[in-house]
Amino acid sequence: MKAIPIMIYLWYIFPVFLFFACQFIIAHTPLTEKFKIKLPDIMTPFLLMGIQALSIDSFQTSTLPYLLIIMLLIGIGVALGHAYYYGDIQYRRFFKIFWRIVFLVSVVVYFLMIIFNIITYL
Numbered sequence: 001m002k003a004i005p006i007m008i009y010l011w012y013i014f015p016v017f018l019f020f021a022c023q024f025i026i027a028h029t030p031l032t033e034k035f036k037i038k039l040p041d042i043m044t045p046f047l048l049m050g051i052q053a054l055s056i057d058s059f060q061t062s063t064l065p066y067l068l069i070i071m072l073l074i075g076i077g078v079a080l081g082h083a084y085y086y087g088d089i090q091y092r093r094f095f096k097i098f099w100r101i102v103f104l105v106s107v108v109v110y111f112l113m114i115i116f117n118i119i120t121y122l
Contacts, residue, residue, distance in 0.1 A: 004121045008057060012114055014050050015107075018043055040103035047106040054113035058120050067109065074101050 022042045031037040048067065055063035078098045082089045 002121050008054075008117060008121075011050055011054055011057075011117075015043075015047065015110060018046050040100050044099060044103045044106055047103070047110050051106060051110050051113055054110070054117050058113060058117045063109075063113075067106070070105060071102055074098060074105065 019039070022039050025042065026032055026037065026039060048064070051067065052062060052064050055061070075098050078094060078101065079089055082094055082097075
């Protein structure tokens with residue numbers, strides 16, 4: 001069993017800290033009224049950075065290219081869904097749905113990376 005570095009512990013608690021920090025930013029700025037920005041809109045890029053760092057630590061390689069491919073496939077699926085159901089693509093709705101789905105995928109992948117990282121240190 002290897003010792004877990006302090007930096008890895010910080011990546012483990014990063015989503016919790018990020019959740020509260022983003023919630024504070026959204027509550028104390030006019031982002032929600034002017035741009036209708038919510039918590040997932042701000043957290044997604046930071047979660048992708050965390051996934052990058054944890055994947056390099058766990059697998060000694062980056063999983064970011066695979067995540068980008070998944071994001072492209074999600075975009076294609078959302079665009080096809082919009083074209084089928086609405087007859088056209090409304091870009092505001094498309095980007096909102098796309099970004100929120102990417103957030104859900106990145107949260108799941110982030111927690112999977114934490115589990116894999118813990119397993120590699122056992």
